[in-house]
Structures are given as C-alpha cells and as structure tokens.
Amino acid sequence: MLEVRGVHTFYGQIEALKGIDVTVNEGEIVTLIGSNGAGKTTLLMTICGSPRAAKGTITFEGRDITRMPTHHLVGTGIAQSPEGRRIFPRMTVYENLQMGALRTDPKYFKQDLDMVYSLFPRLQERQEQRGGTLSGGEQQMLAIGRALMSRPRLLLLDEPSLGLAPMVVRQIFDVIKEINRRDKMTVFLVEQNAFHALKLAHRAYVMVNGVITLQGSGQELLANPEIRAAYLEGGSH
Amino acid sequence: MAYFLQQLINGLTLGSIYGLIAIGYTMVYGIIGMINFAHGEIYMIGAFISVITFLVLGELGISYIPLALVVVLLCTMVLTGVWGWTVERIAYRPLRGSFRLAPLISAIGMSIALQNGVQVSQGARVKPIQPIIQGGLTLFHQGDFDVVVSYLQIFILVLTVALMIGFTWLITRTSLGRQQRACEQDRTMAGLVGVNVDRTISMTFVMGAVLASVAGLMVTLQYGVIDFYIGFLAGMKAFTAAVLGGIGSLPGAMLGGLLIGLIESFWSAYFTIEYKDVATFGILVLVLIFRPTGLLGKPEVEKV
Ligand SMILES: Nc1ncnc2c1ncn2[C@@H]1O[C@H](COP(=O)(O)OP(=O)(O)O)[C@@H](O)[C@H]1O
Ligand SMILES: [Mg+2]
Numbered sequence: 001m002l003e004v005r006g007v008h009t010f011y012g013q014i015e016a017l018k019g020i021d022v023t024v025n026e027g028e029i030v031t032l033i034g035s036n037g038a039g040k041t042t043l044l045m046t047i048c049g050s051p052r053a054a055k056g057t058i059t060f061e062g063r064d065i066t067r068m069p070t071h072h073l074v075g076t077g078i079a080q081s082p083e084g085r086r087i088f089p090r091m092t093v094y095e096n097l098q099m100g101a102l103r104t105d106p107k108y109f110k111q112d113l114d115m116v117y118s119l120f121p122r123l124q125e126r127q128e129q130r131g132g133t134l135s136g137g138e139q140q141m142l143a144i145g146r147a148l149m150s151r152p153r154l155l156l157l158d159e160p161s162l163g164l165a166p167m168v169v170r171q172i173f174d175v176i177k178e179i180n181r182r183d184k185m186t187v188f189l190v191e192q193n194a195f196h197a198l199k200l201a202h203r204a205y206v207m208v209n210g211v212i213t214l215q216g217s218g219q220e221l222l223a224n225p226e227i228r229a230a231y232l233e234g235g236s237h
Numbered sequence: 238m239a240y241f242l243q244q245l246i247n248g249l250t251l252g253s254i255y256g257l258i259a260i261g262y263t264m265v266y267g268i269i270g271m272i273n274f275a276h277g278e279i280y281m282i283g284a285f286i287s288v289i290t291f292l293v294l295g296e297l298g299i300s301y302i303p304l305a306l307v308v309v310l311l312c313t314m315v316l317t318g319v320w321g322w323t324v325e326r327i328a329y330r331p332l333r334g335s336f337r338l339a340p341l342i343s344a345i346g347m348s349i350a351l352q353n354g355v356q357v358s359q360g361a362r363v364k365p366i367q368p369i370i371q372g373g374l375t376l377f378h379q380g381d382f383d384v385v386v387s388y389l390q391i392f393i394l395v396l397t398v399a400l401m402i403g404f405t406w407l408i409t410r411t412s413l414g415r416q417q418r419a420c421e422q423d424r425t426m427a428g429l430v431g432v433n434v435d436r437t438i439s440m441t442f443v444m445g446a447v448l449a450s451v452a453g454l455m456v457t458l459q460y461g462v463i464d465f466y467i468g469f470l471a472g473m474k475a476f477t478a479a480v481l482g483g484i485g486s487l488p489g490a491m492l493g494g495l496l497i498g499l500i501e502s503f504w505s506a507y508f509t510i511e512y513k514d515v516a517t518f519g520i521l522v523l524v525l526i527f528r529p530t531g532l533l534g535k536p537e538v539e540k541v
Contacts, residue, residue: 048428048429050425050428050429069433070428070429071428071431071432071433071434072431073429073431074429074430074431075431079429079430080429082425082426082429086423086425086426086429088418088419088422088423088426089422090418090422091415091418091419091422095415098412098415099415099416099419099427099430099432100430102412102415102416102430102431102432103430103431146430150430150431
C-alpha cells in the first residue's frame with residue numbers, strides 16, 4: 001500500500017534520512033521504533049511532502065506521491081497525527097474535527113463525528129472547549145480524531161503515547177487496535193515507547209541515525225536481545 | 238456635553254476608517270508574521286479606484302446616488318482586492334522561506350513603487366470630487382451648539398458595522414475562515430489536513446485589501462480630495478491602531494482604530510490640532526510600556 005524506496009531527506013546540509021526503504025501493506029499495523037533524533041518524524045513528514053524527499057520515491061496505492069503538494073495528500077487517503085499533536089490551539093474541539101474533514105464529502109461529516117465521539121467520548125464532552133486548553137491525553141485523542149475525520153485508508157501516528165499517563169496510553173493503543181481490526185485501517189505507528197508498539201504491531205522497523213537497521217515481526221523484535229537492551233529495558237512501559 | 242457628543246461621533250467615524258485599514262495589517266501579520274508596509278498604498282489605490290469609478294459613472298450619466306454608491310463600492314472592493322492579490326504574488330510569495338527581513342524590504346519597495354506608480358499614472362495634483370452624500374441630522378441643540386450627525390457619517394458607521402458583522406461571520410463560521418485561522422495557528426498542520434496554504438495567504442491579502450479599499454472610498458467621500466500620498470499617514474495610523482489593539486487580533490484592530498479616531502478628534506477639539514499625531518503616538522508608547530502585546534493581544538508567537 002505504502003512503499004518508501006531509497007528516500008533521502010535533508011535539513012539544509014544535515015542528512016536526516018539516508019536511504020530509507022519501508023513497506024506498509026494494506027490492513028497492517030507497522031511500527032517504527034528508534035531513539036530520539038533517529039529520523040522517525042522526518043520520515044512521516046517526508047511521506048507528507050514537508051520536508052520533501054531529495055532522492056528516492058514514495059508510492060501510495062501504486063501512485064507516485066513523492067512530489068505531490070502536501071495539501072493534496074489527505075485527499076489520496078493518508079492522514080497524520082503528528083508529533084506534538086499540533087492541535088489548532090485557538091479552535092474548539094469541534095472546529096478541529098471540522099478541519100480534519102476539510103477535504104471529505106460533507107455528507108459523511110455527521111456519521112464520522114459520531115464515530116470519533118464513540119471512540120473518544122471525552123471529546124464530545126469537551127466539544128466547545130478550545131484545543132489549547134485540553135490535557136495532553138485529550139489533545140492526543142483529538143489529533144487522532146481529527147485524522148480519522150478525513151476517512152483515511154492509511155493512518156500515520158507519530159508518538160501518540162509521548163508524555164501521557166499509562167492509563168491514557170492504554171486507551172489510545174486500544175483505539176488503534178480497534179480501528180485496525182474493525183475498520184481495516186492500515187496504521188503506520190512511530191514510537192519510542194517500544195514495548196506497547198511492538199506488542200501491537202504486525203511488523204516493525206528499527207531506525208538508527210537515519211538508517212533502517214532491523215526489521216521483522218513485532219514478536220521477533222520483542223524477543224531480540226539487542227532491541228530489549230536498547231529500547232525496552234529501563235521501563236519504557 | 239453637546240460638544241463632547243459631537244467629538245464622539247466624529248471620532249467614531251474617523252476610527253472606523255482606521256479600523257478597516259488596521260484589520261489588513263493585523264491579518265497579514267497573524268498569518269505570515271510580516272508587517273505589510275504596502276498596505277497603506279493599497280488603501281490609497283482603493284481611494285483612487287473609487288474616484289475613478291465615480292467619474293466614470295458621472296460620464297455615463299448615472300446620477301441616482303444609492304445606485305452609484307453600490308456600484309462604486311463593489312468596483313472598489315473587487316479591483317482593490319485584485320491589487321492586494323497581485324502584490325502578494327509578485328512581492329511576497331517568491332520570498333517565502335527566505336530570510337526574515339526579505340519580505341519586509343520587499344514590502345517597503347512595493348510601497349514606494351505603488352506610490353510612484355500612482356503619481357506617474359494619475360498625476361501629482363490632488364484629485365477633487367464633488368460631494369456625493371450631503372446634509373445631516375441635527376440630533377439636538379444646546380445653547381447655540383448643534384450636535385449634527387451627517388448622512389455621510391451615518392453611511393460610514395452603518396457600512397463599517399455591516400462589514401464587521403459580515404467579516405466576523407466569514408472568519409468564525411465559514412470554511413474559508415477556519416482555513417485562515419488554521420494557517421495562522423499552525424501552517425504545517427493546516428497543510429496536513431488539506432488546506433492550500435498559499436491560496437489561503439493570498440485570500441488573506443485580498444480580504445485586507447477589500448476592507449482597506451472601503452476605507453479609501455469613505456475617505457474620498459469624507460474629504461472630497463485625495464492624492465497619491467494619503468496612504469503613508471493613514472497607513473501609519475492604522476498600523477498604530479493594529480499594534481495598540483494587539484497585533485494579530487482582529488477585534489483588537491477595530492478597537493485600536495476606534496481609539497485612535499477618538500483620541501485624534503478629542504485632542505483636536507480640546508487641545509491643539511497640530512499635536513494630534515503626537516498625542517496618538519504618545520498614547521501608543523504608553524500602552525506598549527504597560528501592555529507590550531497591545532490591548533487585546535496574545536503573547537508573541539514566532540512564525541517561521
Ligand atoms: N526542522 C529541522 N531543522 C533541522 N534539523 C532538524 C529538523 N527537524 C529534525 N532535525 C534533525 O533531524 C534529525 C532527525 O530528527 P527527527 O526526525 O525529529 O527524529 P525523531 O523523530 O526520530 O526523534 C535530528 O538530528 C534532528 O536534530
Ligand atoms: Mg520524533
């Protein structure tokens with residue numbers, strides 16, 4: 001479904017991605033783990049064309065999206081809940097969800113809104129509250145809800161568990177699992193919280209300094225002693 | 238009391254004009270973090286377009302005032318909007334992502350170019366126009382002083398209120414308004430949800446230009462003379478209004494405009510007309526000392 005082939009991305013002179021190959025098949029949850037500064041966020045943003053890949057190709061459902069303008073991407077069926085959530089702070093929860101549905105046929109709006117509210121009842125309670133005044137967990141729910149409002153076939157999630165209480169993390173991961181099972185949504189999940197992510201994922205990649213160093217099924221990587229030493233020990237769950 | 242009331246009416250009218258221009262400064266600053274120094278010139282161009290349209294209508298023999306006003310208003314708004322769009326396209330968009338001062342320098346260049354362009358094409362002499370809206374209502378007498386609100390002042394105030402209602406609706410209730418606010422709050426994220434950021438920035442310039450053009454029309458009607466240089470001082474005042482109200486804040490721009498209009502008219506009435514601009518800028522300095530973000534401003538957000 002998503003094929004990233006030999007992608008290089010630069011910030012000025014700094015090469016943040018040094019030839020990345022990643023495949024995400026339809027219906028999968030694929031996770032990408034790696035320590036801070038590895039280039040995970042850069043990869044998700046490069047898929048969305050901001051920054052743009054300097055070399056390599058990105059295809060989605062057979063279509064080359066490497067040079068596609070960022071604002072057209074959501075129309076192809078890719079939505080992102082980005083690092084840091086990036087809620088529109090001075091818009092209400094409802095308006096943030098409206099923004100998510102910007103490029104979607106308005107006839108689906110009510111139904112999609114109900115779906116998001118049933119996944120995250122908290123958002124309905126906070127409907128008229130400004131995004132910037134929500135707690136971290138609520139903002140994360142809103143970021144995912146906003147992404148879902150565009151009816152994506154591929155959902156990109158960048159560190160949804162960052163800075164959240166364990167209970168909220170569990171709730172968010174349950175939702176990810178549910179939309180994958182129930183709605184057959186394909187999910188590409190970036191996490192530093194490797195334990196939860198690997199348990200959830202069908203397949204996983206490990207990134208170090210802009211290079212993919214390991215890949216395998218979630219179970220394999222969970223059992224891999226190197227991974228355990230680098231990403232799991234030290235109680236990241 | 239009567240004298241005071243008269244100054245209040247005059248001040249609000251003048252303030253409406255400043256407020257309409259100020260919104261363009263504040264919106265552009267809000268979305269791209271730049272002071273559009275050519276905005277005063279856009280207002281001046283609006284005034285010129287309104288004069289030219291009046292003259293053309295006169296030539297065509299259209300003398301029914303309400304019809305003429307509506308036609309002039311629409312022509313001025315549309316044509317000035319196109320100017321606003323064009324300025325953004327040729328002077329600012331190519332510099333997006335360049336170093337921070339580049340668009341500012343370009344704006345100053347644009348301002349000079351527009352001023353001189355109008356001077357060359359329209360001539361340097363002032364352009365007079367016959368009074369279009371005459372007469373007024375005497376509200377009441379006190380002693381030998383009449384409190385008068387002219388029909389023109391009523392026209393200006395009503396038009397300003399109508400524009401503010403329409404504009405508020407546009408920004409808070411429509412998809413275009415949400416896209417505009419989204420770009421202002423997080424441009425990258427706006428792109429991710431599908432907002433065409435470049436187009437939205439263009440639309441912001443158009444909206445600012447349209448409001449400024451109405452101010453240009455009002456000044457044409459109010460003073461009956463315009464020249465290529467009116468954009469400079471009005472632009473400075475409106476920019477001051479935007480800063481006073483809190484740059485980036487839309488209600489702040491209107492509030493700042495009204496305050497500056499009131500300060501000017503009261504200062505001229507009770508003190509000396511020569512120092513009214515000193516008073517205006519003096520009050521700006523005082524407000525900024527005690528409230529650096531302006532009256533309704535939010536804390537500084539750095540745009541990149
Ligand atoms: N906007 C930017 N400008 C310059 N360098 C950046 C920028 N964003 C990220 N980087 C650099 O690129 C590298 C990868 O960063 P990032 O993709 O954010 O990593 P991760 O998400 O894995 O923590 C880091 O070295 C980071 O410092
Ligand atoms: Mg990151």
